[in-house]
Amino acid sequence: DIQMTQSPSSLSASVGDRVTITCRASQSITSYLNWYQQKPGKAPKLLIYAASTLQSGVPSRFSGSGSGTDFTLTISSLQPEDFATYYCQQSYSTPRTFGQGTKLEIK
C-alpha cells in the first residue's frame, strides 16, 4: 500500500496569511494526488485533483503543485472560511490512501 504523509499535522495562522501544506507519498504516484477540505460535522469537499487542477467552484486562492512523491497545497491569502482540516489522497492505486490530515486553526 502507498503511504501518504502530511506535514504539519496542525497549523495556526491568521486571516490573510499564505500557508503551505505538504504531502509525501511512499512511492511515485505521478500526478494522481487530490486535496480535500473538511469542516467539522461535514463531508469532505474536493479542492484540487491531479495535483494541480482546481475543482470547479473552488476559489483561486487555493493551488496545488508537485509530482512523483512530493506535493504541496497552498492557500495564498487565508479567509475565515478556510479554517478546516485538509487531506491529501492518492488515486494512483488501490487502496486509495489518505494523509493523516492537517488541521488549520486560527491564530
Place this chain on the structure above:
Amino acid sequence: EVQLVESGGGLVQPGGSLRLSCAASGFTFSTYWMHWVRQAPGKGLVWVSRISSDGGSTNSADSVKGRFTISRDNAENTLYLQMNSLRAEDTAVYYCAREAPNPRYFDLWGRGSLVTVSS
C-alpha cells in the same frame, strides 16, 4: 439535484451486522465507480471499499476484508455496504463517494452515516 444519501447506520453490538445504503440521484449512477470511506470520531479519513461501475470488480481494505461486502444495484441507483462481525474499532461515520474517471478523484460525497459498535 446531484446527490448521495446514506442510510442504515445506528447502534449495534459487537459481533453484530448492519447494512448501509447509499442512494444516488441526479446522475448516471451506473457509469461510476463507487467507494466507501470511514472516519472514526476525531480521526482522519480511511478508505474502506470500492466497486466498479458494473459491480463486477471489488476491493476492500485489509481491516474489513472477509467481514464487509460492497455491492450495488444499478437499477435502483443504490450502493450498499454489508458489515458483519462488527468490532468496536469499526465505530465511525461512513461516507459513500463517487469517483470521477481518470485522473480519478472523489468529486461527490454523501453526508455520512454513523455506525456505533458498543455493548
